Amino acid sequence: MQAIVSIKDLSKTYQSGFQALKHVNLDIADGEILALLGPNGAGKTTLISIISGIVTPSTGSVSVNGFDNISDYRKTRAMIGLVPQELTLGQFDTVWNTVSFSRGLFGRKKDNAYLEQLLKDLSLFDKKDAELRALSGGMKRRVLIAKALSHEPKILFLDEPTAGVDVELRKDMWNIVRRLRDSGVTIILTTHYIEEAEEIADRIGVINKGELLLVEDKKTLMHNLGKKQLIVELKQTASHLPPSLAGYDLELSNDGEQLTYTYDTMSDSTGITDMLQAIQSAGLLLKDMHIKQSSLEDIFVDLVKEVKP
Amino acid sequence: MNFQAIRVIFHQEMLRAWETLFQSLASPVISTCLYFIVFGSAIGSRIENIDGVPYGLFIVPGLTMLSLLTQSIANASFGIFFPKFTGTIYEIHSAPISHFEILIGYVGAAATKSLIIGIIILFTASFFVELNIAHPVWMVTFLILTCISFSLFGFIIGLWANDFEKLQVIPLLVITPLVFLGGSFYSVNMLPPFWQSVTLFNPVVYLISGFRWSFFEVSDVSVGVSLAMIVGFLVICIAIVGWMFRTGYRVKQ
Ligand SMILES: Nc1ncnc2c1ncn2[C@@H]1O[C@H](COP(=O)(O)OP(=O)(O)OP(=O)(O)O)[C@@H](O)[C@H]1O
Ligand SMILES: [Mg+2]
Numbered sequence: 001m002q003a004i005v006s007i008k009d010l011s012k013t014y015q016s017g018f019q020a021l022k023h024v025n026l027d028i029a030d031g032e033i034l035a036l037l038g039p040n041g042a043g044k045t046t047l048i049s050i051i052s053g054i055v056t057p058s059t060g061s062v063s064v065n066g067f068d069n070i071s072d073y074r075k076t077r078a079m080i081g082l083v084p085q086e087l088t089l090g091q092f093d094t095v096w097n098t099v100s101f102s103r104g105l106f107g108r109k110k111d112n113a114y115l116e117q118l119l120k121d122l123s124l125f126d127k128k129d130a131e132l133r134a135l136s137g138g139m140k141r142r143v144l145i146a147k148a149l150s151h152e153p154k155i156l157f158l159d160e161p162t163a164g165v166d167v168e169l170r171k172d173m174w175n176i177v178r179r180l181r182d183s184g185v186t187i188i189l190t191t192h193y194i195e196e197a198e199e200i201a202d203r204i205g206v207i208n209k210g211e212l213l214l215v216e217d218k219k220t221l222m223h224n225l226g227k228k229q230l231i232v233e234l235k236q237t238a239s240h241l242p243p244s245l246a247g248y249d250l251e252l253s254n255d256g257e258q259l260t261y262t263y264d265t266m267s268d269s270t271g272i273t274d275m276l277q278a279i280q281s282a283g284l285l286l287k288d289m290h291i292k293q294s295s296l297e298d299i300f301v302d303l304v305k306e307v308k309p
Numbered sequence: 310m311n312f313q314a315i316r317v318i319f320h321q322e323m324l325r326a327w328e329t330l331f332q333s334l335a336s337p338v339i340s341t342c343l344y345f346i347v348f349g350s351a352i353g354s355r356i357e358n359i360d361g362v363p364y365g366l367f368i369v370p371g372l373t374m375l376s377l378l379t380q381s382i383a384n385a386s387f388g389i390f391f392p393k394f395t396g397t398i399y400e401i402h403s404a405p406i407s408h409f410e411i412l413i414g415y416v417g418a419a420a421t422k423s424l425i426i427g428i429i430i431l432f433t434a435s436f437f438v439e440l441n442i443a444h445p446v447w448m449v450t451f452l453i454l455t456c457i458s459f460s461l462f463g464f465i466i467g468l469w470a471n472d473f474e475k476l477q478v479i480p481l482l483v484i485t486p487l488v489f490l491g492g493s494f495y496s497v498n499m500l501p502p503f504w505q506s507v508t509l510f511n512p513v514v515y516l517i518s519g520f521r522w523s524f525f526e527v528s529d530v531s532v533g534v535s536l537a538m539i540v541g542f543l544v545i546c547i548a549i550v551g552w553m554f555r556t557g558y559r560v561k562q
Contacts, residue, residue, distance in 0.1 A: 089395075103317075104316055
């Protein structure tokens with residue numbers, strides 16, 4: 001893996017004395033979409049802010065494309081675009097002016113053709129002369145994305161891009177994200193929603209209470225941590241679990257129509273064959289069977305639970 | 310140097326003034342006119358010449374300085390305070406731009422704005438009195454130095470302030486009294502000896518005195534001292550800004 005962002009032993013203690021990040025190590029691959037998943041207050045925004053130079057780290061270092069983000073800040077920041085979590089925009093500027101401002105701020109020469117295309121891609125072009133305060137929340141989110149992309153960054157941070165966004169805009173957003181990835185941009189996004197991470201990311205990092213619990217390829221993560229459940233539907237309801245089945249991790253549903261067998265996909269033998277035979281010997285007749293795989297949501301809940309004291 | 314960044318910051322600040330052009334210009338022009346009507350014509354006609362200069366004319370440099378100082382401080386402090394207040398400062402922190410470049414952009418724009426206002430005030434004054442400027446080059450030098458150093462001072466206030474009250478308290482409680490007691494409307498020599506000595510601790514006295522000298526060749530303190538004082542003030546402001554940036558005081562978390 002070629003890392004475009006490399007984070008080494010990063011910690012942050014705010015002036016209030018609160019430690020928001022604890023010894024975070026993370027390599028972000030060139031061209032990937034990485035989702036940082038974590039509950040409120042986990043430290044996602046803090047991590048992103050340190051990489052972009054908004055917050056200074058207490059210890060540790062960040063390098064972007066091989067350059068240290070403090071001693072070589074001009075080089076690293078020019079490569080990064082940031083869409084903040086809050087809708088922080090001026091009031092009286094027009095869309096066009098604020099996007100031009102961002103481009104210049106990042107040291108790029110005027111390029112009206114590029115900005116026009118950018119606004120068109122984000123369906124903002126017809127609003128280009130509108131004042132920012134007159135825009136809806138979703139529109140403001142688009143403007144923030146336009147500002148972040150105005151200087152053609154190689155790395156894009158999206159801090160909770162779908163907060164307060166409707167289905168339509170979310171679809172648009174994922175299309176934009178995929179298009180950017182196809183053009184070689186590395187994308188890091190934060191989210192509370194597992195489905196989102198599952199839908200868009202290549203890799204997923206789980207962060208809680210300032211600690212990066214794991215970073216894993218999405219598929220590996222699902223596979224490694226996934227528990228599978230075999231659901232057996234019975235022809236006739238059973239009033240209780242036959243004693244001969246007590247040795248298996250089986251659960252009878254309240255209505256007596258379903259048996260749920262939980263097993264680990266990683267173990268050498270799943271015990272399915274034995275279990276099915278045992279069911280047959282117990283005189284229960286099968287109507288149907290299906291397999292359920294735990295979602296990222298379950299994985300996440302498990303992970304977060306594990307670290308709790 | 311990130312010249313593009315300086316350009317867009319400067320441009321954005323000037324644009325803000327342009328969009329509120331009427332407010333930006335009307336208030337200094339109207340207040341200057343009022344001062345002239347009240348002090349220059351109504352009261353001034355009953356006041357003797359000061360140091361051989363008619364009273365209406367005598368107050369021109371002080372009045373100009375009064376506006377210049379207030380405007381420089383207001384423009385620069387607001388310019389940097391507002392992005393902090395709305396949160397849009399995140400973008401400046403995340404941009405490949407040095408503190409020095411931020412400073413040039415904001416202070417440059419604020420100083421330019423107040424310079425323009427200063428010129429407009431002098432122009433307005435010329436309708437009330439006949440202005441003869443003895444040393445135009447020095448006059449412009451004082452004007453520019455004042456705009457820059459007080460814009461810097463305003464920038465410091467804008468960085469320091471974390472609410473609107475703090476933003477206004479220094480201009481209101483410190484600058485306005487200093488300017489009024491700084492010889493805008495009188496010559497320091499007219500005060501009793503004790504107050505003359507006290508007045509010498511007021512830095513604005515040196516500013517106004519030097520500026521007035523460039524018009525009429527009369528001054529309360531020597532021009533060299535005036536110049537040294539204002540340059541000294543400039544250096545102090547630069548040092549404070551440098552310190553704030555270096556330590557991140559109220560700038561970054
Ligand atoms: N400026 C600050 N001073 C003190 N504590 C802070 C500051 N900013 C953030 N924190 C604290 O650091 C912790 C992490 O905050 P952060 O904003 O990084 O979380 P997050 O994962 O982005 O949360 P959310 O999902 O709610 O956006 C929180 O407990 C927060 O209260
Ligand atoms: Mg956050």
